[in-house]
Amino acid sequence: MIPLVDLTAQYHSLKKEIDAAVLSTLESGHFILGPTVTKFEESIASYLGMDFGIGLASGTDALVLALRALNIGDGDEVIIPAYTFFATAGTVMSVGAKPIFVDVDPHSYQIDVNKIKDAITPKTKVIIPVHLYGHPAEMNPILEIARENGLKVIEDNAQAFGAEYQGKKTGTFGDIGCLSFFPTKNLGAFGDAGAVVTNDPSLAERMRMLRTHGWKKKYYSEEVGYNSRLDALQAAILQAKLPYVDTWNQKRLEISRRYSEQLAPVGIVVPVERDWAKPVYHLYIIRTPRRDELQACLKQKGIASEVYYPLPPHLSIPCRKFGYKEGDFPHAELASQQTLALPLYPELTLSQQDEVVIAVREFMS
């Protein structure tokens, strides 16, 4: 059996360090925020070259707090790609705003920067590019459109920790960068965890307040906030893993390029790498019109694969009230019918990969 991801492999490779980090947190008596979380926040900010990092309970909360910090709410519109994990759309709706979808580039799966301007109305406040699958969105045109139209930019960097656009880390271009440390992410916790990064001290202060009930001073709520704090055990685990993330990302890149070399010649559409991109391959996504058949065939041979995502958010039940319908975003819809993630994690062995490649090639022949 070849799994899509193997989280135990990574734990075993770092067992000593992680066990020590967990035990010392248990001895410390600090479980919510505290010095371990502060240290990790500083490490994340420094890794990304940002002034402020704020640890949160999840990547979903990172998006919610970013939107709240920018005062997004009822009557506002937020531009997002039509092909993404539902949280990008759901968080916009959860603060009372309307997601305005923009179709994606059919090759890179990133938001189509040529279609953003047409989606702007007087109600538009924010653009949220998503660096989907670990490949950067095309940030320069996005930032220029935002500047010209007085819009804020929140980067959904949940899938692209360590990726670069023109030599600069993704998540650091917009007003706020949102990170997820969900266990399967390139830097993954052993539970839910997330963070925001920003260079703006007032946004940082606002998000710190929002994560603890709107408090600046304990028990004195100044607005309605949340309980969305990063816990110390997760921070300790993430701190232990952080020094290895570049090596793991490099492994992901090598494995992915090897997949592409072997699968492109048999007619599988393999991921593109734009020349301005240093991708981190959160997922390795192939494409074929016979996707469902291929998935069933792999399953029979004990090879896991997964569809990210079978339903574009504009066709989800919560978005029905906005009147979106099938055909609105054809590239997103076709991608949802044709794309498939193959097993990918830094510890995937060459022989496991060969097994996957042989199975796909057999299917295609």
Ligand SMILES: Cc1ncc(COP(=O)(O)O)c(C=O)c1O
């Ligand atoms: C693109 C994207 N945005 C947001 C999220 C939400 O992150 P989390 O699962 O940590 O809440 C995820 C993660 O699953 C994601 O892939």
